[in-house]
Amino acid sequence: MGRERYDVIVIGAGVIGSALAMALAERRKRPLVVDIDLSGRLSSSEKNAGGVRATWWQPVNIALCRASIRYYETVASEVTFRQKGYLWLYDAEAWPKALDHLEVQRSLDHPIETLSAGEVHARVPEIDRLEGIAGATFSPRDGLINPNLLKNHYRERSRTLGAEYLDGVYIYAIQAEPGSQVKLECWRAEGPLSDSSLMRMMTQDGPGEAETGHLMDLRADAVVIAGGAWSSRVLELLGLRDFSEPIRRQISVVDNRDTNLAAYGMIVDTSGLYFHNEGPHILAGYSPPEEPPGYHFKYDGERFFQDEIWPRMYARMTCCERLRHVTGWAGLYSVTPDRSAIVGRAAPRVYEAHSFSGRGVMQSYGAAQALAGLIADGRYPDSLDAGALSRERFASGRMVREELHI
Ligand SMILES: Cc1cc2nc3c(=O)[nH]c(=O)nc-3n(C[C@H](O)[C@H](O)[C@H](O)COP(=O)(O)OP(=O)(O)OC[C@H]3O[C@@H](n4cnc5c(N)ncnc54)[C@H](O)[C@@H]3O)c2cc1C
Structure with a gap:
């Protein structure tokens, strides 16, 4: 590990976290991506069908997928986009x-x-x-598309641009600190995690006494929660309501x-x-x-x-x-209740991109580019506004409903 303070820490190195790392690094933000298991043994990004389409019902979902498709066309042979x-x-x-x-x-x-x-x-x-x-x-x-090749593409390109990835790290507390920093309290495994340890941690409540590791702190100007189906656990650490299951x-x-x-x-x-x-x-x-x-x-x-x-x-x-x-x-x-992802700012200096249902691979590029714009420039890129996917929609009733094959 190079440093203890980063521009942005991304929690979760699935296809979404990896795409975000690339999009942030392209904007000269040097991100650190942490994951309990970089190989993704339980992550959805390793378990999906590789379908990519933009035929959704909601304009924001169509727009994010369309942006992804245009990008995948440019790297089609590398990620076997057919x-x-x-x-x-x-x-x-x-x-x-x-x-x-x-x-x-x-x-x-x-x-x-x-x-x-x-x-x-x-x-x-x-x-x-x-x-x-x-x-x-x-x-x-x-x-x-081949989702593994796509994730590797994001990771390799982001590394080239300065992103770092840290394996075996589980986040168990997050605090805002004076001086515009966010502190992440982490547990880091001493060595490779067995399949059974990983399953226990991810289906129950994080590292237990059976796992050997040490504690450490990480600090960043901003944090992004991209923990896939486990994002709810991270949101809970911040006292934020979770809307997905x-x-x-x-x-x-x-x-x-x-x-x-x-x-x-x-x-x-x-x-x-x-x-x-x-x-x-x-x-x-x-x-x-x-x-x-x-x-x-x-x-x-x-x-x-x-x-x-x-x-x-x-x-x-x-x-x-x-x-x-x-x-x-x-x-x-x-x-989520309307079957669309949650993307945007969750709290001061805390951003989120998760709950992509059956759409995370096909939206990864578009969603990451949109959110990285919001983080780096304070607003969504003109061509890629993901504002409709913010968590505020559940309070305001402006749902983004998808019905077929969510
Ligand atoms: C059967 C199936 C078929 C699918 N088919 C398609 C399809 O055809 N097309 C499509 O676009 N999508 C499809 N999807 C959906 C797609 O796979 C997901 O939307 C996408 O992979 C989500 O990516 P992610 O990065 O958000 O989550 P994940 O890939 O799950 O990554 C989250 C990462 O966060 C880590 N993490 C979580 N909490 C913590 C913590 N506290 N500390 C440290 N690390 C943490 C996890 O270890 C994990 O690696 C399918 C999904 C499934 C299950």
Whole structure:
């Protein structure tokens, strides 16, 4: 560790914290990013589906994703950004809502076309069971990215510009100090944390007696809370209200020798199932609506595949009859009442960027550039105003509601 006082300390080195480090360093703010586990074993950034789209309903969500997409296009080969589009199938109930939002999506310069069920089949012949498809949209500029390569890109570029990263650090107290500084009281692990120690700390209440570490203080002019689904714990240290809850989401990787979806990007079914080609396999996710909140990481394995994934895939594509479960995992969404992220100033010298639900990878660049502007210049960049995502919206009732595939 180089210093004990920094311009900005970012708590959390997931895709959001790493993107922030890059955006701050680009503005000549030298950030320190701290994380209990830089490798991200439990972080959502290591558990997601890699989908990138700007077809949201709210202008601020569209704008942040669109800014990200434009950036990913410039580093496409490095982060394997494949613009093969999002094909989204709607049932009769959802289709009018989708149509209602086309205008705002197009007005923000994000191309999107509509398709009939027959046109869906013509475009993706594997989709041969068309029952219940009232209409579909295809957005060609959207696609898939490798989230790990993206996070590494942010980290490498930020390091080049002077950012530092500190591993094995857990924040257990934050105080504003006289002289415009913020003091972070930290616990630092003596050595690598085992999987079981990390799981215990992150599903219960931080480091316990079983973990060996020492205490230390860090100081900065400003702090950013980018702790993903654990941001609520950090906010509590400041006596700030949290509005989000962690919710488990599961993904299965399946094998189907009869199908090759490599030509397509993300496909979202009327049933809520989403899937895309993943190397020799298919990656498929589904979010059961009844999932209870909590720090739950257990993947239900074969049972999840048999109950949730296979029936939906086979109901849409005959070629998926012989689908076989390979592996899978569970990670956390952090979800607010209106299902949009919280970005902005949380308290004097304290900023926040968390609760991105299923949108953190695709919003990481845009959200980080916006917030870094606010921190460095005192206002959002003209082209990227994230003011609608501030925590004040919950008190004022100016919600930023997203409904489909939050
Ligand atoms: C199954 C699934 C599918 C998804 N699919 C997509 C998708 O297709 N596209 C998309 O854009 N998004 C998707 N997401 C959402 C996306 O992964 C998240 O929104 C994003 O990764 C959040 O990034 P983050 O940096 O905020 O949080 P995280 O990646 O969770 O990082 C937070 C970090 O903070 C650290 N931390 C927390 N508290 C402390 C503390 N007190 N002290 C020290 N360190 C701390 C943690 O160790 C962690 O590394 C998906 C998520 C899941 C679970």
